[in-house]
Amino acid sequence: MKKYLVAYSIALQETLQRRSTLLMDRVGGFAVVLSLYSFWSALLGDKPSFLGYTRAEMMSYVLLINVLRAFVFTGRGWQTVSEISSGRISSYLVRPLSYHGYSLALDLAQKTVHVVSSFVEVAVLAWFVRGGVFLPRDPAAWLLFALSAALASLLFFFMEFMVSSLAFWTSESGGPLFCFDLFLQFAAGAFFPLDVLPAAVRRLLSATPFPYMVYVPVRVLLEKVSHAEAARLIAVEAAWLAAFALAAVALWRRGVRSYAAEGG
Amino acid sequence: MPAALEVRGLTKDYRSPVKEPGLWGGVKSLFDRRYKDTRAVDGVTFDIAEGELVGFLGANGAGKTTTLKMLSGLLTPTAGTATVLGRVPWRREAAFQKMISLVMGQRSQLWWEIPAYETFRLNQAIYGLPDAVFKDQLEELTDLLDLGEHLTVPVKKLSLGQRMRAELAAALLHRPRLLLLDEPTIGLDVVMQKKVREFVKAYNRRHGATVMLTSHNMTDVTELCRRVIVIERGRLLYDGPLDRLVARYADHKIVRARFTARVDPADLAELGTVTACDGESAVLQVPRGRVALAAAALLRSYPVADLDVEEVDIDDVVRGLFSRPPA
Numbered sequence A: 001m002k003k004y005l006v007a008y009s010i011a012l013q014e015t016l017q018r019r020s021t022l023l024m025d026r027v028g029g030f031a032v033v034l035s036l037y038s039f040w041s042a043l044l045g046d047k048p049s050f051l052g053y054t055r056a057e058m059m060s061y062v063l064l065i066n067v068l069r070a071f072v073f074t075g076r077g078w079q080t081v082s083e084i085s086s087g088r089i090s091s092y093l094v095r096p097l098s099y100h101g102y103s104l105a106l107d108l109a110q111k112t113v114h115v116v117s118s119f120v121e122v123a124v125l126a127w128f129v130r131g132g133v134f135l136p137r138d139p140a141a142w143l144l145f146a147l148s149a150a151l152a153s154l155l156f157f158f159m160e161f162m163v164s165s166l167a168f169w170t171s172e173s174g175g176p177l178f179c180f181d182l183f184l185q186f187a188a189g190a191f192f193p194l195d196v197l198p199a200a201v202r203r204l205l206s207a208t209p210f211p212y213m214v215y216v217p218v219r220v221l222l223e224k225v226s227h228a229e230a231a232r233l234i235a236v237e238a239a240w241l242a243a244f245a246l247a248a249v250a251l252w253r254r255g256v257r258s259y260a261a262e263g264g
Numbered sequence B: 001m002p003a004a005l006e007v008r009g010l011t012k013d014y015r016s017p018v019k020e021p022g023l024w025g026g027v028k029s030l031f032d033r034r035y036k037d038t039r040a041v042d043g044v045t046f047d048i049a050e051g052e053l054v055g056f057l058g059a060n061g062a063g064k065t066t067t068l069k070m071l072s073g074l075l076t077p078t079a080g081t082a083t084v085l086g087r088v089p090w091r092r093e094a095a096f097q098k099m100i101s102l103v104m105g106q107r108s109q110l111w112w113e114i115p116a117y118e119t120f121r122l123n124q125a126i127y128g129l130p131d132a133v134f135k136d137q138l139e140e141l142t143d144l145l146d147l148g149e150h151l152t153v154p155v156k157k158l159s160l161g162q163r164m165r166a167e168l169a170a171a172l173l174h175r176p177r178l179l180l181l182d183e184p185t186i187g188l189d190v191v192m193q194k195k196v197r198e199f200v201k202a203y204n205r206r207h208g209a210t211v212m213l214t215s216h217n218m219t220d221v222t223e224l225c226r227r228v229i230v231i232e233r234g235r236l237l238y239d240g241p242l243d244r245l246v247a248r249y250a251d252h253k254i255v256r257a258r259f260t261a262r263v264d265p266a267d268l269a270e271l272g273t274v275t276a277c278d279g280e281s282a283v284l285q286v287p288r289g290r291v292a293l294a295a296a297a298l299l300r301s302y303p304v305a306d307l308d309v310e311e312v313d314i315d316d317v318v319r320g321l322f323s324r325p326p327a
Helices: A002-017 A019-044 A055-072 A077-086 A099-129 A139-168 A174-188 A199-206 A215-221 A227-262 B022-031 B064-071 B116-126 B131-145 B148-152 B160-172 B190-207 B218-224 B242-249 B288-301 B314-322
Strands: B003-017 B035-049 B053-057 B079-084 B100-104 B178-182 B210-214 B227-232 B235-241 B252-259 B273-277 B281-287 B304-310
Touching: A002 A019, A002 A099, A002 B116, A019 A055, A019 A099, A055 A099, A055 A139, A055 A215, A077 A139, A077 A174, A099 A139, A099 A227, A139 A174, A139 A215, A139 A227, A215 A227, B003 B064, B003 B210, B035 B064, B035 B079, B035 B210, B035 B227, B053 B064, B053 B190, B053 B218, B064 B079, B064 B100, B064 B178, B064 B210, B100 B160, B116 B131, B116 B148, B116 B160, B131 B160, B131 B190, B148 B160, B160 B190, B178 B190, B190 B210, B190 B218, B210 B218, B227 B242, B235 B242, B242 B314, B252 B288, B281 B288, B288 B304
Parallel strands: B035 B235, B053 B210, B053 B227, B100 B178, B178 B210
Antiparallel strands: B003 B035, B003 B079, B227 B235, B252 B281, B252 B304, B273 B281
């Protein structure tokens, strides 16, 4: 366990060391939130609510997207892909170390930095919106939200890990990873609440794990679902997580076996 | 002395997928794969005793790196067995991994943006080294490798030589009993090469560690290894003392002659291959079996002032082995 803690602390240092990359990432994320904010402000106009969201709720949704992007969608899939295709992965495979654990530690380090930064950004934006933000008073809503977001973060980790593992078989797994990232953000509700979509598409998406990554946690925090319903959603989310964790580990093992069989 | 490595009939076929080009080809090959087999290592057998320092030679593509990868557990062989420090490497047990280290001159395990010391700390945790052991070993390595202040500078700011030495230190912190070195001096200048060589020698002596190294650098081999294993096209070609390699693979000797009068190089050609001749002196390559005859003929028919017969330089022999075309 200690090795993963040390990996976490080193990765934290490294993330902070790459200040310009970090800054650009944050500016990019902030730009997304800012444009979402302007878009929804214009759309709402003088209307008290839209698609069942009050103005304050919609602003909360937009701000939460910034936090959840940082917490859920920060990952090192690209590094995994490059480590596999360059053969650098060898240096991990000859050491007594689990690459999953190591990756997760590094992921968490990046997430830490990004989440802290997103809190600052959200505070600035919230001040800008001046009280027009919805925050639940019920501590249970916060608790359920935290749980749902934590599971979402792990779910993303394993999903991304699976897609990155394709690098064991194809030298072009950067492509799938890119498509995956974009589609994921759309289907998770990181661009807009999924309520915008036609009912048929929504039904289709609700049968996938994607909405659990942003849309569900946000609705839990905005108290759009009852506690019982939130608990049910979290249970489904946990099941998705278990399925993807198992599949990711199995695919990785197969990848390593094929790497060992075919050489790198 | 007990054998550190027992390798029997080790064979590796690379199954390279025959893949249609493009992304779709990649996805398709995930489900319907066709393979082409290439034999990279072919029935290699040898033993290495604990504490030995062995050079592992061969041309590019001869199968050296593939063999090292099998011995470190990265690759599973197609056939054959290997016992390394009493374990089967490709099971990749933690207990095995803690006893070995694989250093590839062209690969780095150091974190790029931060000082090498941080990678060392990570390896301390990975190998579960107690603080006291870590401190001891770090001191020794810093001293032997002359690392000092380089450990606190971000790795990306280090020169190649400094980085390679930090790389070696990172690989040796857990004091491995077996060290597999793949081209440890590649890309280094002469001074750094010497430092790395001296270090490998010192480490081998001090800890009785077994070392197996591949190198294209002749000095690495001649200065470090008394025993060499040569493979060619995946097959074991030679396993024995370095000096006997010369007798075995140099099919000719060098005959040097100095003359008292001018000699036409064209006349000398009947005795052997003339590699240099300025009229007053000549260097000839003469097939082993005909050296005596050639020397006698020279003395008889030419105005010889001085005559020398030498073995071919070991570097040339090894270089000759390297330059044999791969399969």
